[in-house]
Amino acid sequence: MTSAERRWQGLLFVAPFLLLYLLILIYPLLRGLWLSLYQVDLFGGGTFVGLANYARLAADPVFGQSLINTFLVTLMIVPLLTVVALALALALNRATRSAAILRGVFFSSAVLSVTIVTLIWRFILAPDAGLLGELWTALGREPLPFLSAPNLVLPALAMTTIWWSVGFPMLLFLAGLQQIPQDMYEAAALDRASKWTTFWRVTLPSLRRTTILVVMLQTAAQLQIFGQSQLLTAGGPSGASRTAVLFLFETAFGRWELGYASAAAEILFLIILAVTLTQYMLTGRVRAGEDGR
Amino acid sequence: MPGLQLRNIRKAFKGTEVLAGVDLDVAPREFIAFLGPSGSGKSTLLRIVAGLETSDEGEVILDDRRIDTLPPGDRGVAMVFQHYALYPHMTVRENMAFGLKNARVPRAEIDGLVTDAARTLEIEELLDRKPAQMSGGQRQRVAIGRAIVKKPRLFLLDEPLSNLDAALRLRTRVELAQLRQRVDAGVIMVTHDQAEAMTLADRIVVFNDRRIQQVAPPMEIYSRPANSFVARFVGSPAMTIIPARLADGGAFASVLLGNGTRLDTQVPTDGLPGSGAVEIGMRPEGVRVCGQGQGTTDAEVQLVERLGERSLVYARLDDGAAITAEDAGTTSAKVGDRVGLSIDGAAAHLFGPDGTGYHRAAA
Amino acid sequence: MAASRSDDRLPPLVWAALLTAAALMVAPLVWTLLLSLKSNAELVGNSGAALGGPYTLENYGAIFGNSSTMRWLLNSAIVSLGTTAGVLVLASLAGYGFARLDFPFRRSLFVLVLLGLAIPSQAVILPQHQLFATLGLHNSYPGLILPGLIGPFGVFFMTQYMRAIPKELDEAAMLDGASRFTIFWRVILPLTIPAQSTLAVFTFLGSWNDYWWPLISATRSDMYTLTVGLAASQMNYAQTSGLGFLMAQAVFASIPIFIVYIIFQKQIVRAMAGAALK
Ligand SMILES: Nc1ncnc2c1ncn2[C@@H]1O[C@H](COP(=O)(O)OP(=O)(O)O)[C@@H](O)[C@H]1O
Numbered sequence A: 001m002t003s004a005e006r007r008w009q010g011l012l013f014v015a016p017f018l019l020l021y022l023l024i025l026i027y028p029l030l031r032g033l034w035l036s037l038y039q040v041d042l043f044g045g046g047t048f049v050g051l052a053n054y055a056r057l058a059a060d061p062v063f064g065q066s067l068i069n070t071f072l073v074t075l076m077i078v079p080l081l082t083v084v085a086l087a088l089a090l091a092l093n094r095a096t097r098s099a100a101i102l103r104g105v106f107f108s109s110a111v112l113s114v115t116i117v118t119l120i121w122r123f124i125l126a127p128d129a130g131l132l133g134e135l136w137t138a139l140g141r142e143p144l145p146f147l148s149a150p151n152l153v154l155p156a157l158a159m160t161t162i163w164w165s166v167g168f169p170m171l172l173f174l175a176g177l178q179q180i181p182q183d184m185y186e187a188a189a190l191d192r193a194s195k196w197t198t199f200w201r202v203t204l205p206s207l208r209r210t211t212i213l214v215v216m217l218q219t220a221a222q223l224q225i226f227g228q229s230q231l232l233t234a235g236g237p238s239g240a241s242r243t244a245v246l247f248l249f250e251t252a253f254g255r256w257e258l259g260y261a262s263a264a265a266e267i268l269f270l271i272i273l274a275v276t277l278t279q280y281m282l283t284g285r286v287r288a289g290e291d292g293r
Numbered sequence B: 001m002p003g004l005q006l007r008n009i010r011k012a013f014k015g016t017e018v019l020a021g022v023d024l025d026v027a028p029r030e031f032i033a034f035l036g037p038s039g040s041g042k043s044t045l046l047r048i049v050a051g052l053e054t055s056d057e058g059e060v061i062l063d064d065r066r067i068d069t070l071p072p073g074d075r076g077v078a079m080v081f082q083h084y085a086l087y088p089h090m091t092v093r094e095n096m097a098f099g100l101k102n103a104r105v106p107r108a109e110i111d112g113l114v115t116d117a118a119r120t121l122e123i124e125e126l127l128d129r130k131p132a133q134m135s136g137g138q139r140q141r142v143a144i145g146r147a148i149v150k151k152p153r154l155f156l157l158d159e160p161l162s163n164l165d166a167a168l169r170l171r172t173r174v175e176l177a178q179l180r181q182r183v184d185a186g187v188i189m190v191t192h193d194q195a196e197a198m199t200l201a202d203r204i205v206v207f208n209d210r211r212i213q214q215v216a217p218p219m220e221i222y223s224r225p226a227n228s229f230v231a232r233f234v235g236s237p238a239m240t241i242i243p244a245r246l247a248d249g250g251a252f253a254s255v256l257l258g259n260g261t262r263l264d265t266q267v268p269t270d271g272l273p274g275s276g277a278v279e280i281g282m283r284p285e286g287v288r289v290c291g292q293g294q295g296t297t298d299a300e301v302q303l304v305e306r307l308g309e310r311s312l313v314y315a316r317l318d319d320g321a322a323i324t325a326e327d328a329g330t331t332s333a334k335v336g337d338r339v340g341l342s343i344d345g346a347a348a349h350l351f352g353p354d355g356t357g358y359h360r361a362a363a
Numbered sequence C: 001m002a003a004s005r006s007d008d009r010l011p012p013l014v015w016a017a018l019l020t021a022a023a024l025m026v027a028p029l030v031w032t033l034l035l036s037l038k039s040n041a042e043l044v045g046n047s048g049a050a051l052g053g054p055y056t057l058e059n060y061g062a063i064f065g066n067s068s069t070m071r072w073l074l075n076s077a078i079v080s081l082g083t084t085a086g087v088l089v090l091a092s093l094a095g096y097g098f099a100r101l102d103f104p105f106r107r108s109l110f111v112l113v114l115l116g117l118a119i120p121s122q123a124v125i126l127p128q129h130q131l132f133a134t135l136g137l138h139n140s141y142p143g144l145i146l147p148g149l150i151g152p153f154g155v156f157f158m159t160q161y162m163r164a165i166p167k168e169l170d171e172a173a174m175l176d177g178a179s180r181f182t183i184f185w186r187v188i189l190p191l192t193i194p195a196q197s198t199l200a201v202f203t204f205l206g207s208w209n210d211y212w213w214p215l216i217s218a219t220r221s222d223m224y225t226l227t228v229g230l231a232a233s234q235m236n237y238a239q240t241s242g243l244g245f246l247m248a249q250a251v252f253a254s255i256p257i258f259i260v261y262i263i264f265q266k267q268i269v270r271a272m273a274g275a276a277l278k
């Protein structure tokens, strides 16, 4: 075997993945960009319209509302989720049996699919057949119409999502806590630092990277929130819970406005890309892409 | 010609030259040690022989066959790695059989070869263990066993003992010496431990600065270093090398030290460089401490290192030249004392301006 | 998990808060379980009945008699296992290539793969949908599996893991006359089993729970996965099966995933530790 042959051998190992990757991810990405510049519908054809789809998006109040809803729900979820996950991790970072059981409890919902989660929450939130409704009625109050009142529906989605998603960030924080060297605490103790000081001066600064990771991952995830909105409320009432991805889904697979939907997808892509790149920059993951040798 | 020949091997890593045209002949069954400071290219040359690196230029010939174009497994060489590189998920038996399986040796034959090698190395009871269940010394033996079963024509060992503790290292050194009597193959061992090289090797190859500095049997390396680098590098404590001037003399050179002391050496005058400036080299055992004024010259003691059976006295001549001398274990020399030094001129070496060594005529 | 400061006890107030949170966490699950154990008739117009007996297993019995749920279970199993196997194979091969072999454009290709981590699946869904329509792959197992195979995470993960394995092992195997593929298969791959199991768990969980792609690709009810099937059931439950049956389906659909979770808890926690480190 010549060394030139050996040089190409490596390509054989990466080729199977790479071919699929190029075909199923990179090609669609470029094709989507192309589509967004055309007016295309189900029956193909298509005329080049330049940035007209984007202009139409900018002027489309439904799309605007869906973006606002998405940002709002992300804002409701991420800070609260981060704080709750951190608090749980701090409380459960100990070697006792009860802590282990509780860690399992708080992670358990994370393994469920979105359809099961919405199924469960539909019958908690629904005023007529839900658990909350029953409780409210039992207390002699009028049940709150979580899924049909415009000002309650996004908080309801946020609550559902926090319940569903708290497990992973908690585990990330726990892992981050495990990596704080014990001697930092010993040094703090020798310095007679109070628990509170130790927390602010040792624990929290050490969790900086983990916190950035959690916030950015969750932001990227929640900006793509879809199933909760589609399944629980179908975007209603009157668009109050329509998220950006739901808008994309309806435009593409409901009305088959392919060019228009593609433009919306590109906007979404840019937003997520910005979040992800920010995360890479803040956590220095870009360097992981290099060889390290 | 049987044995290994390296012809004009050159290697650069990203523009930095590591080997600048190396030539070397290794006889069949010869034990060669590569000795040199770290970073001098020893491992690189060994890996070029093994086929783990490709040289930029040059040929590697083993038993009349050019092997530098062959993949590592087809070269007829076996290697023992510094960290042993045993396959962690395989038992000792599987580790040893792996190479034979790849060579499509029949099963029954493999079993026989593995059992034989295990018996030779006394690791039979380890055959069904995995590397993680063994001590460092045991892993070392298995690594050697894995090399032996392949019956290579050449063994390549890269610092094989450097991961063992001192006691185990000595024992394994003895075992390596015995082992090489039993195998019908050459051995090249990289080391930076000169005692190891001196004990085991038929010939030592000293590396420095991208080049081979000297190839010679251990005692010759010690007593007739090719240049001042080899002279300084081999021997512990290091040879004293100080500037001197050639004085007129007869058939053998005489020199004047910086403080004016005259020394008569046994180095033939023929072939010495013309100009007067040279360096003189003296091993500590050629410089003895004596009473002040009773020796060749006087010096002031800077440090006394007591080694038990003898002492090393680090002293300074009047002109500031540092010189290492030997004295009895019971020496009374103390720091700051002025003592006499009796220098054995016959044991001295001379080094020319380019570092070339000149020695007394061979016995 | 070793605790830092395991010696100091939690203050009672923290304990109380923790237990309340745990109750909030578990209540929906218990509620679901209770609903699933009630007869459908009893729950009509009064889901509160679930808080008291009598309980019955009839809904679960009905699932086993319900051919579509069983079919969805089968589909989910085939798709998730297929995806997991595919990801392990592709990611291991590519990881070895990127970690160990030198070939033209290696760095650029690796960066291209990393970029994929920033591409949300929603952004490419339309062209993907068209592509699979052109290839005639909608409503088929390959059609459901293929998009799950291109996640760059697996490649990134395996590359990092394999880079940490000493290169001396590859070199020893080369001197042992092993081919590149033998080295990969017999020496490196067995050493990546911990990474393989972590990747397998995550891929399986992700694939089992995936809603987005099967929602779009599987339009025939016999090709639904459990997630899509359950979505369809809950959207029109009013007309069809009762609440108890629906909840029994939910419980039933989560059983496999809970089993996987309980068996592979260690891998999940370990992977988290790795992610937090990077
Ligand atoms: N793969 C490599 N890439 C770049 N430089 C290398 C590589 N291998 C060795 N070198 C460099 O080549 C020189 C010689 O290395 P080596 O042969 O390992 O020295 P030795 O074994 O004598 O200590 C060193 O400066 C080392 O840094």
Ligand SMILES: [Mg+2]
Binding pocket: B042, B043, B044, B190
């Ligand atoms: Mg070396």
